[in-house]
Amino acid sequence: xxxxxxxxxxIGVAAVLIIMHPTQSSxxxxxxxxxxxxxxxxxxxxxKKIIYRYRINKxxxxxxxxxxxxxxxxxxxxxxxxx
Numbered sequence: 001x002x003x004x005x006x007x008x009x010x011i012g013v014a015a016v017l018i019i020m021h022p023t024q025s026s027x028x029x030x031x032x033x034x035x036x037x038x039x040x041x042x043x044x045x046x047x048k049k050i051i052y053r054y055r056i057n058k059x060x061x062x063x064x065x066x067x068x069x070x071x072x073x074x075x076x077x078x079x080x081x082x083x
Contacts, residue, residue, distance in 0.1 A: 005063075005083070012052075050076065057082075 049070040057064055057080070064080040 048072075055080065 051068045051070055053066050053068055055064055055066075056062070060082075063083045065083060066080050067076040068074075069076050
């Protein structure tokens with residue numbers, strides 16, 4: 001499981017470095033439960049910018065994620081998803 005997370009993290013960082021322009025930055029979030037690990041994903045077909053938000057669930061201790069649509073300024077996922 002740890003190797004899987006590391007692979008995702010490496011791929012995410014590589015994608016961000018290749019895709020991201022110096023003028024773009026990830027959205028600021030002031031929710032204290034959310035960890036600062038974020039990755040962006042641009043879909044070329046729909047050209048939407050999707051930001052992945054991560055947090056640690058306080059009750060279960062599991063890492064969870066949720067997708068934020070930066071263009072429409074709303075959550076794509078209704079609930080937090082366990083990894």
